[in-house]
Amino acid sequence: MAQSKQKIIVVGNGMVGHKFIESLVTHEDASQYSITTFSEEPRLAYDRVQLSAYFSGSTVDDLMLTTPSYYDEHGVRYLVNEKVIGIDKDAKTITTSSGLVEPYDTLILATGSFPFVPPIPGKDQDHCLVYRTIEDLEAITASAAESEVGVVVGGGLLGLECANALHNLKLTSHVVEFAPQLMAVQIDEGGGALLRQKIEALGVSVHTGKNTSEIVAGTERRYRMNFADGSHLETDMIVFSAGIRPQDALAREFNLTLGERGGIVINDHCQTSDPSIYAIGECALWDNKIYGLVAPGYSMAKAAVAHITGGDVTFQGADMSTKLKLMGVDVGSIGDTHARTEGALTYTYFNQPEGVYKRLVVSSDQQTLLGAVLIGDTSDYGTLLPMMLEKMPLPEQPEVLILPAVEGADNALGVAALPDSAQVCSCHDVSKGDIAAAVADGACDVASLKSCTKAGTGCGGCVTMMGQVLNSELEKMGVEVNDHLCEHFAYSRQELFDIIRTKQIKTFADLIDQYGSGMGCMTCKPAVGSMLATYWNEYVLSDKHIHLQDTNDIFLANMQKDGTYSVVPRIAAGEITPQGLITLGEIGKKYDLYTKITGGQRIDFFGAQLHELPLIWQELTEAGFETGHAYGKSLRTVKSCVGSTWCRYGMLDSVSMAVLLEMRYKGLRSPHKLKMAVSGCTRECAEAQGKDIGVIATDKGWNLYVCGNGGMKPRHADLFATDLDDATLLQYIDRILMFYCRTADRLQRTSTWMDNMEGGLAYLKSVVIDDKLNIGEDLEADMARVIDTYECEWKKTLQSPERLKRFAHFINSDATDDSLAYEPDRGQNKARIASKSMAPPTDAERIPVTIAK
Amino acid sequence: MLAETQIQTDWETVCQLDDITPFTGVCALVGEIHIAIFRVSDDKLYAIQNYCPFGQASILSRGIVGTVGERIVVASPLYKQQYDLATGECLEDPETTLTTYAVRVHDGSVQILN
Incomplete structure (x- = not known):
């Protein structure tokens, strides 16, 4: 007789509740359990850590961690808008708000926490809000629309995020903090002071040491907050973000053991005082501690799953170190930041001009690291955290760990010294050993490590360290770790681009003469050819450049399997007149070309022989068509939907924008091909979020998405900026594309470029939007030169009888290639079927090894 | 004299050196054979069969x-196998060797030994 399934009920479908379910349904014994989950919120689990992204344009969909179909697939029953209000521990049932009674064998409380609102008279009025759920955010947005001034009560991590949100909503924003400094839990006084300076410089006022005594009607604004010290502040709205309290109401009412100040007491297996009931996440109290971060919650979920399924993982507490970016300011907090350990000694580095503060807290014998504070520069976080966690021996002079690198000195201890157990990614609990194993299995760049270990895909704070572990493991395996372009150049592509730019080198001959050796090869020649074309934009078939051009570029057409070519004229944004279509049809018919509509909304002619290319292009250019660069590592197409000129739903004229973009960037040679799309509304018919550059119209302007990809490894584009006007949109795209051209590896699409970029999206934003590197104007000027010097390569080629000589199968005969043969298929020519022999991978299929410095 | 005349007739002119841009190749029809001729540094020429077996x-x-x-090589424009221009050997698959041909420049003309 089959044993009936164990019934598991999960109360609360937040991040931790979902993690528990995800871990259990992917467990090998998953079939033994039937899971039901209840959420009092109207939707399934979403990413609360990224909540503030909602204000910078992310949608609820972007934030979702799971979908009904995922739960359906795994047989998980889910009820939203359904609050669990009763537990009968003896009968082992729960009761819900709608009167449902459900039996359980095991009950999981993952009820999370609620925002603490200090008991201030006047706190319950309209426009006095909290910051925790998507509904809260909607309320904040609505309130902001009727307000000019906003106050956040609470200067901790969440409070500052919330202040940033108000600032982004264009309110005059204030932070009111009870403690004498910001982020008093995580960082020391010195760090807090610098953080305050930086945040005030952004236009947010900070008031510390303020105890709000009442909220009354204001004279200038809606409310007046009176403080205990007699001062006051007027505001239109208030958001309370003064900490969290465990959501333990159910446990309290139904007699599970609680801590003195709340929280459901759990053991190392996350069991409560009733062994059939577990509590995980922010509602749980372990060793008298509430963990208000998601990573420890995930560890609890895993421990609970392990105990239920007979595994041996237990919860052993968690490190609360954290690294984040608050309003663009890098903040890192490790261990004992306040030097509270007995005898602790400190080292401090403070660089006021650059706004960098670093503090080390070490043991009294100066042998181990106890804690650290990093403000303005958290690049040492990845080195310091494992030193603290693993109690690694400190260098003789611990201060070298935070002093700026001086020429010739290497102050990093290196990840090679770390044990395999050292945690690299805290979001997904990935150890150095896990990464080493993935490298041994063949993952040889950060992007592939991300996809096979999940490391670096949470907050992204560990990506630098992943790169270091990757390099050290490759070195251990005897793989030569360098980023040289090939045997002819001991430089990376990025370094060569800098050389070309700064030394103003215009030819391959000069470059290899001064910076390389030998004659070049099929790797470096096209790469250098591409860089020269990006920077100088000279005619690629001139004598000095022609030998650098790869298979397709060298004849300005795409070679097909039989050595014939395909021809693609530009049809910007897919917009074409009926007469244009007729002309194309006539040309296709005349040269008997197989004709197909491409994925990029244009028309491709196949089966043109080499000698026919100039004839075909003569007719195309006479009819007003230009080259479509389908053969180049360059901008291909800008796809568009029909937009507001015709569509009932269109917000803006997507076709005009797509034409503008395509005409602006056509001919731009780049590390790999580039595709763009413009959609006229969020229905997204142009599929812009799967493109290198995606633009979507909203009622407030353009939203810009970057680094998406379809193809072999699809990647959803990242939202880069919202509500842009035309000029800003173009400015950002100019900068992003040129920065990509300068810094990507050869044949690296923008998606992998982004996945391998240290600092990721936030870094790209800081370069492009904040102009952190002070190269914005430079990038725009480089792009302007490319745009200004555009000429149709086919038009230019047709004007040169010398160049046209190459477009013949034989140099000494008018005969054509007699080996070509076609057979009819669905009314058109089809290339003969050659049995494709086993070929080594093409350049494009080789995975570049990218080395983090 | 007779011998010299014979040697000259054995070399077939296919094009002028100026017809080949440095560091690129052209294809010549010699008899029924497609021959790829490459011009590299110092105007040195190489000739191999134009047909890629892969x-x-x-x-x-x-x-x-x-x-x-x-080794001086050409990379197939289709699937990127590399062939040694001096010997015709395929670097990725040494079992495969292409036919090579004698080539020279004579009075500015490119000639293949027929």
């Missing part, structure tokens, strides 16, 4: 010329 097409003259170590 790609099964007559296209090698359109490939990129370069060096791998000391």
